[in-house]
Amino acid sequence: MKVLVIGGDGYCGWATALHLANKGYEVGIVDNLIRRYWDSELGVDTLTPIASIQKRIAHWQDLTGKKIDLFIGDITKYDFLQDAFAKFEPSAVVHFGEQRSAPFSMIDREHAVLTQVNNVVGTLNILYAIKEHCPECHLVKLGTMGEYGTPNIDIEEGYITIEHNGRKDTLPYPKQPGSFYHVSKCQDSLNIHFACRVWGLRATDLNQGVVYGVLTEETGMDELLINRLDYDGVFGTALNRFCIQAAIGHPLTVYGKGGQTRGFLDIRDTVRCIEIAIANPAEQGKLRVFNQFTEMFSVLDLAHMVQKAGQTMGIKVEIDHLDNPRVELEEHYFNAKNTNLLDLGLQPHFLSDALLDSLLNFAVKYRDRIDLTQILPKVSWRR
Amino acid sequence: MKVLVIGGDGYCGWATALHLANKGYEVGIVDNLIRRYWDSELGVDTLTPIASIQKRIAHWQDLTGKKIDLFIGDITKYDFLQDAFAKFEPSAVVHFGEQRSAPFSMIDREHAVLTQVNNVVGTLNILYAIKEHCPECHLVKLGTMGEYGTPNIDIEEGYITIEHNGRKDTLPYPKQPGSFYHVSKCQDSLNIHFACRVWGLRATDLNQGVVYGVLTEETGMDELLINRLDYDGVFGTALNRFCIQAAIGHPLTVYGKGGQTRGFLDIRDTVRCIEIAIANPAEQGKLRVFNQFTEMFSVLDLAHMVQKAGQTMGIKVEIDHLDNPRVELEEHYFNAKNTNLLDLGLQPHFLSDALLDSLLNFAVKYRDRIDLTQILPKVSWRR
Numbered sequence: 001m002k003v004l005v006i007g008g009d010g011y012c013g014w015a016t017a018l019h020l021a022n023k024g025y026e027v028g029i030v031d032n033l034i035r036r037y038w039d040s041e042l043g044v045d046t047l048t049p050i051a052s053i054q055k056r057i058a059h060w061q062d063l064t065g066k067k068i069d070l071f072i073g074d075i076t077k078y079d080f081l082q083d084a085f086a087k088f089e090p091s092a093v094v095h096f097g098e099q100r101s102a103p104f105s106m107i108d109r110e111h112a113v114l115t116q117v118n119n120v121v122g123t124l125n126i127l128y129a130i131k132e133h134c135p136e137c138h139l140v141k142l143g144t145m146g147e148y149g150t151p152n153i154d155i156e157e158g159y160i161t162i163e164h165n166g167r168k169d170t171l172p173y174p175k176q177p178g179s180f181y182h183v184s185k186c187q188d189s190l191n192i193h194f195a196c197r198v199w200g201l202r203a204t205d206l207n208q209g210v211v212y213g214v215l216t217e218e219t220g221m222d223e224l225l226i227n228r229l230d231y232d233g234v235f236g237t238a239l240n241r242f243c244i245q246a247a248i249g250h251p252l253t254v255y256g257k258g259g260q261t262r263g264f265l266d267i268r269d270t271v272r273c274i275e276i277a278i279a280n281p282a283e284q285g286k287l288r289v290f291n292q293f294t295e296m297f298s299v300l301d302l303a304h305m306v307q308k309a310g311q312t313m314g315i316k317v318e319i320d321h322l323d324n325p326r327v328e329l330e331e332h333y334f335n336a337k338n339t340n341l342l343d344l345g346l347q348p349h350f351l352s353d354a355l356l357d358s359l360l361n362f363a364v365k366y367r368d369r370i371d372l373t374q375i376l377p378k379v380s381w382r383r
Numbered sequence: 384m385k386v387l388v389i390g391g392d393g394y395c396g397w398a399t400a401l402h403l404a405n406k407g408y409e410v411g412i413v414d415n416l417i418r419r420y421w422d423s424e425l426g427v428d429t430l431t432p433i434a435s436i437q438k439r440i441a442h443w444q445d446l447t448g449k450k451i452d453l454f455i456g457d458i459t460k461y462d463f464l465q466d467a468f469a470k471f472e473p474s475a476v477v478h479f480g481e482q483r484s485a486p487f488s489m490i491d492r493e494h495a496v497l498t499q500v501n502n503v504v505g506t507l508n509i510l511y512a513i514k515e516h517c518p519e520c521h522l523v524k525l526g527t528m529g530e531y532g533t534p535n536i537d538i539e540e541g542y543i544t545i546e547h548n549g550r551k552d553t554l555p556y557p558k559q560p561g562s563f564y565h566v567s568k569c570q571d572s573l574n575i576h577f578a579c580r581v582w583g584l585r586a587t588d589l590n591q592g593v594v595y596g597v598l599t600e601e602t603g604m605d606e607l608l609i610n611r612l613d614y615d616g617v618f619g620t621a622l623n624r625f626c627i628q629a630a631i632g633h634p635l636t637v638y639g640k641g642g643q644t645r646g647f648l649d650i651r652d653t654v655r656c657i658e659i660a661i662a663n664p665a666e667q668g669k670l671r672v673f674n675q676f677t678e679m680f681s682v683l684d685l686a687h688m689v690q691k692a693g694q695t696m697g698i699k700v701e702i703d704h705l706d707n708p709r710v711e712l713e714e715h716y717f718n719a720k721n722t723n724l725l726d727l728g729l730q731p732h733f734l735s736d737a738l739l740d741s742l743l744n745f746a747v748k749y750r751d752r753i754d755l756t757q758i759l760p761k762v763s764w765r766r
Contacts, residue, residue, distance in 0.1 A: 078492060109461060109511040113504055120503065120570070121496055124563075128492040152552035153545060162536060162545055162557075167716070169535035174545075174554035175573065180507075183577055187503070187570040190558065194566055198710040198764050327581040333550070381581050 002026040003278060004088055006075060006126070007096030008068075009053045010035055011228050012142070012211060012270050016094060018218035018225065019271035020278070021066045028069035028088040029053070030081075030097065038104070044235065044374050046228035047244055047366045048214065059224040075122040078129075085133040092138045092278045093130065097122055098184070102146070102326075103234045103379040105181035112180040119184040120191070127195040138281040139203040140274060141192060143185050145263045145293060145336065147207060149176025150329050155336035158205060158289020173289075178328055179381070193287045202282040206273065209263030209293025212239035213355060214362050216268050227267070229362065232374035238299055239264065241375075242306045243356065246317045247363030248370050252307070253377070256324030258300030261334040263293025266349040276344045290340040294348035309356035325377040385409040386661060387471055389458060389509070390479030391451075392436045393418055394611050395525070395594060395653050399477060401601035401608065402654035403661070404449045411452035411471040412436070413464075413480065421487070427618065427757050429611035430627055430749045431597065442607040458505040461512070468516040475521045475661045476513065480505055481567070485529070486617045486708075486762040488564035495563040502567040503574070510578040521664040522575065522586040523657060528646045528676060528719065530569045530590060532559025533712050538719035541588060541672020556672075561711055562764070576670045585665040589656060592646030592676025595622035596738065597745050599651050610650070612745065615757040621682055622647065624758075625689045626739065629700045630746030631753050635690070636760070639707030641683030644717040646676025649732040659727045673723040677731035692739035708760040 003020050007013040008029030021027045031053060039045055051059070057068045069088060073080035075097055098119040099105065105115040123141070130137045148155045151174065161170045172193065175186045195201050219227040230236040231244035242252045265273075273292045282288040297305075303319045310317035324330065342348075349355070363370075386403050390396040391412030404410040414436060422428055434442070440451045452471060456463035458480055481502040482488065488498040506524070513520045531538045534557070544553045555576065558569045575586050602610040613619040614627035625635045648656075656675050665671040680688075686702045693700035707713065725731075732738070746753075 109508070112511075113507055116503055116507065116570075116574075117500055120499055124496055124499065125492070128495075151554055153547040153550045153554075160545070160547065160557075162543070162547075164536040164543065164545075167536045171534055171536075171557035172559065174543075174557055176555065177573060177577060180574070180577070183570075183573045186573050187499075187566075190560060190566045190569050191499075191563070194560060194563070 001092065002028070002088060002090050003092045003094060004028045004030060004084070004090035005094045005096065006030040007098065009033055010096055011230070012267065013096040015216045015219050015227055015267055016271045016274050017068060018060060019216060020275060021068055022218050023275060028071060028090065030071045030075060030084055032074040033072065042234055044232040045371070047231055047363065047369055048226045048229045049369070050226060050228050051224050056225060059222065063222060075125055076118060078125050081125050081129050082133070085129045090134060090137055092140060093126060094140045094274055095123065095126055096142050099181065101235050102179035102181045103377065105179050106379050106381055115181050116184045116187065120187050123188040124191055127191060127201065130201055131199050135201065138278065139192065139201065140277045141188065141203060141205050143189060143205045143207040144182060145207050145209045145291060146182040147175045147177050147186050147189065148173065149178055150332040150334055151176065152333050157291045157337050157340050178326065196285055196287040200285040202284050203287045204277045204282050205287060205289045206277060206292045207289060208270065209265050210237045210239065211265055211267050211270050212237065213267040213359065215358070216271055231370070233377040234379065239302050240359065242303060243359040244363040244370060245375060246306050246310045246315055247360055248367050250375055251318040251320035252303045253375065254299055254303050254319055254321050255326060256321065257330040258303060258321065259298050259331040260328055261296055261298045263291065263296050263336055263338065264351065265292065265294045266355065268349050269294055269346065272346060273341050276341060276346060280344050291336055291338045292341060293338055295351060296334065296336065305351070306356060309353050309360060312353065313357065313360060322377065325380045327381045384475065385411070385471060385473050386475045386477060387411045387413060387473035388477045388479065389413045390481065392416055393479055394613070395650065396479040398599045398602055398610055398650055399654045399657050400451060401443060402599060403658060404451055405601050406658060411454060411473065413454045413458060413467055415457040416455065425617055427615040428752070428754070430614055430746065430752055431609045431612045432752070433609060433611050434607050439608060442605065446605060458508055459501060461508050464508050464512050465516070468512045473517060473520055475523060476509060477523045477657055478506065478509055479525050482564065484618050485562035485564045486760065488562050489762050489764050498564050499567045499570065503570050506571040507574055510574060510584065513584055514582050518584065521661065522584065523660045524571065524575060524586060524588050526568045526572060526588045526590040527565060528590050528592045528674060529565040530558045530560050530572065531556065532561055533715040533717055534559065535716050540674045540720050540723050561709065579668055579670040583668045585667050586670045587660045587665050588670060588672045589660060589675045590672060591653065592648050593620045593622065594648055594650050594653050595620065596650040596742065598741070599654055614753070616760040617762065622685050623742065625686060626742040627746040627753060628758060629689050629693045629698055630743055631750050633755070633758055634701040634703035635686045636758065637682055637686050637702055637704050638709060639704065640713040641686060641704065642681050642714040643711055644679055644681045646674065646679055646719055646721065647734065648675065648677045649738065651732050652677055652729065655729060656724050659724060659729060663727050674719055674721045675724060676721055678734060679717065679719065688734070689739060692736050692743060695736065696740065696743060705760065708763045710764045
């Protein structure tokens, strides 16, 4: 079975491409490497030194004998995308190929427009490419739990049954995205849902939580296969950032009260969730939605866990409450369902001291690469 | 009070600009005239011969002594838009400046991408321009009833209170748009809602039904002020198209069974609704939603009404059921609320024989301009 991983040079994409290759799928990577360019533009860098995509893939083949096809180009250019589809003939497409940072989308108007045009046009092009080249192909699309916002009722998986004035229907779950990036994911979901209804395509929208961790079975095989790990104020996500801050004695940067509760998952579960989604394709004509996270924590919970794990390693960890650069509720109800993937066999890796130790150890190992000037948030939602 | 009408050269925009000017508002029109270009591209034309925007405005000034400012340019170019805001300093912005045809968005991939990029970027730019130049300014944005689709429960005005597992919240009404154009309007709503929450802007989303009619008090003053009237398969909406078909003895083109029920309103109510929205601005920080229609009809109801009106004028009208080029339910529940505008004083013009007569008479008057080759739908949702 042939799987095209779009955005296969990124944090989740690279880990997924190798995992699927390891499990016997024929894998092709599509990527325009723009994320590496954005790093340069912002003057930030992954904590872990990552090899070029060409070297990564060559080394993977040396180690395992498994070949990964590479298509370097921009999916917002339809000719390029069509060509990759025609050459590779995928039976599933995993789409990570989007601008994925909320702060990046909030830098200014240009970055908001870039994020939405890039993400919406890329996804539209993929939908047309599937329709025209392989209508049976299963699209596995990365969404985000942030599409839902923080409603005062339980968050279901994509749809909710509503009783209203004596009648009943099951409708798309209402969305309250919290940044222009999160809006772009909702915009995509609308297009994918429409394409499934009208053209009979099949798709799975994975509303993923915040991913943490650096190693998977495959990326841990060799230093040349190492995955990126971001800690900066634009691309760094909460737990990874906290561990790296702890390792260098920087206070953990909790935004506001830290009562913001979100869904989280280990990157080893990310790759497994994608594998499960591909192995159990959505029905023709349906957009299926899975909430892809394994545990819920508040940001302050996370900070306390990192503090505790630091103590056992002899690292003193302080917690700073910064003015929240985002506009979000800091105390709210949050109860999201995540049973669909568990029902299909996901065995979660729960966040444990062991994982925190390994993340902290990674951070200590590469501490010389940390740029202190990149740790604090520089993008304000209100600006 | 200064009102900037974006898209002021179009069907609803032109009628609104004149109406507001007549009511004493200082009016500026922003338009890139792309709709006239799309007509050329598709080889279609308005039934009524419309003057150039420059001649229209000059003639309006000659007749009434009222000046309308004109800014010709593309709102997806931020420099141009900013410049118009800085020069005009609006206290309200009415945004009609979008690609507004569902079939146009379904022609092919290029037209889908054009529609969404044009509409989403234009609206994003307006939000940034308001935030940067006039944060108190009230944005009145044209949405569409088609954002809701045809759910099996009552359609509320933008938000719905949901009780779920013993808890309750009022959330954005779930959307099931029926074309890439309708998706673009939902995409806009997400951005506007976000900008109101995060930046404290004020906006009104007018989810408008299908507009019919050609004359308003102002566009009827003189032939040089006449409004456009579209009857072609791409830009022509149901009732206008039916009247024009009736006038030349062409069978009415009902898609499928014709059981599709929608909200409708007279263009004289469109202009009055905009006036009401401007006179009663939304609260700072709020996206208010009004469903802007006055009556609900099925497409077949409309056809029968045109048939009856034709009879009284001695015109024999036949009804054809075409294969439905769209993907939509032809029998469904549809009950949408529309009390917000009525509560603010809207006095609806209901669809009457008199109105149908006047539309039919218009069609008869300009029958020599009708291009028979443009009447049938050429765009299929499934293609």
